[in-house]
Amino acid sequence: YEKINISKLIAEKEKSEIIVNNISNPIIVTDNENRIVLLNETAKDLFSIEDNINNCHFLELIKNEELFEIINNNHDQKNENKINKTIVIKQRNEKMHFNVLSNKVKKDKKLGFTVTSLEDITKLKKVDEMKSDFVSTVSHEFRTPLTSMNMGLSMLLEEDIGNINSDQRQLLEAVFEDTERLNELVNDLLDLSKIESGKIQMEFDKANIKKIIESTVKPFLQQAEEKKVNLKIDEAEENINAWADPNKISWVISNLIGNALRYTPEEGNIKIGSYLQGKNVYIYVKDTGIGIPEEYREKIFEKFVRASNNDEESSGTGLGLAISKEIIEAHNGSIWVESKEDKGSKFIITLPRYRHLS
């Protein structure tokens, strides 16, 4: 009876091994102490591993600190069970892009294993790069004619060339407004493609978040007053420092405040604040505005996505949050939104903390 049971168990084990080994995505299973419990064949192939993996620490076998950080951080995270990030791995001199999905599997309430699978998205990345190149070229080509249209229209409106009647003025003003809008769109697209292609260099430095927030909020105070919206900075510690490019972070916060003002009606409140938690600096912009429908909360960070809370007429290009996301991710940070329709939205950014002094 015992023999039958054992051979049944062995057969089951072999079955699971065959299944795991034949999954085409690389799979890595680690334990509490980051020791490798299992690697499927594709994972071994990706990291050129031939040795016996028994009881080896992750970094002993897989010399990839970035991937290790993702898996290790997943251990430390209290609430989240899943982590989804993209990384680049070089294989046979070729850059490959992977989407890393790391999943904590609990056993008897204690942490058991972390199952990490890597999805090859190299092809998708290439298509995305081609698309970005195309958008960048087209935007660039649009710039010169747009500038001359703008100049021509300004001259006509200023009556440098001759007088215009009020009907003509109305028409020209409408065209002028549209070219301005197109200009804004082209500039945003160019900014985005520059960041995407890595052409905009981040100038990393020790960045004092409180100072950045204060100087970013200032230009909005009057606009808020005119709109009868209460714009306030929440109390925060003096020495919250991030490892970041201050100008780019200020751009992102400006964009979030601009949005908060746009989508918060009169008598509303907007609060901006920052705090430290673990290895990260947190920055938030919270409003009591119209909120964002649930199905849009992730999508609004994509290009050209504007939520249904937006009436078609309201200005904006749908690119601000996409640019913000690119900037924050270039800092190894993250950005997301928590929101309730008709109650408000809270945009949250995390940035790596400046480790030595703060």
Ligand code: ADP
């Ligand atoms: P834009 O504001 O130019 O349309 P963004 O990328 O900045 O583009 O924002 C995308 C969409 O996200 C907006 O069109 C709007 O629907 C939604 N959104 C952004 N911020 C807020 C906010 N604070 N409150 C409500 N909706 C928002």
